[in-house]
Amino acid sequence: MSLEKALKEITVAKKNLLESYFEELRNYFNNATEEQRDFTLRSVEELYQELQENQIIDPNKLKEMRKGRNISLTNLAKELGISRGYICRLENGASPFTKKEGSCRKYLEWLKKQGYNPYGL
Numbered sequence: 001m002s003l004e005k006a007l008k009e010i011t012v013a014k015k016n017l018l019e020s021y022f023e024e025l026r027n028y029f030n031n032a033t034e035e036q037r038d039f040t041l042r043s044v045e046e047l048y049q050e051l052q053e054n055q056i057i058d059p060n061k062l063k064e065m066r067k068g069r070n071i072s073l074t075n076l077a078k079e080l081g082i083s084r085g086y087i088c089r090l091e092n093g094a095s096p097f098t099k100k101e102g103s104c105r106k107y108l109e110w111l112k113k114q115g116y117n118p119y120g121l
Contacts, residue, residue, distance in 0.1 A: 059093035
């Protein structure tokens with residue numbers, strides 16, 4: 001199995017897990033007391049904030065932004081001082097984003113300057 005296919009399967013599995021979680025949550029919520037509902041709502045709000053902080057970035061949006069600005073992979077890589085291959089993998093969804101990685105941080109800063117701020121940095 002290729003890395004790209006494995007990452008896509010992981011993304012689908014995460015989505016399925018969240019859908020299952022929210023289905024269970026809906027069932028619980030419908031039968032809960034008002035106090036339990038208040039607690040549940042606070043918990044869901046915290047979960048939502050966490051998901052926003054770790055949002056999965058749409059690779060198609062990344063490629064679209066770069067191409068919309070008529071910037072080649074090579075030129076962007078030179079501008080940011082990171083490898084062309086790394087940018088290509090991000091745009092194809094083959095590399096995961098991590099805010100702690102130096103190259104990823106440079107790319108996210110570039111995106112932010114272009115008006116795309118998926119992490120709310």
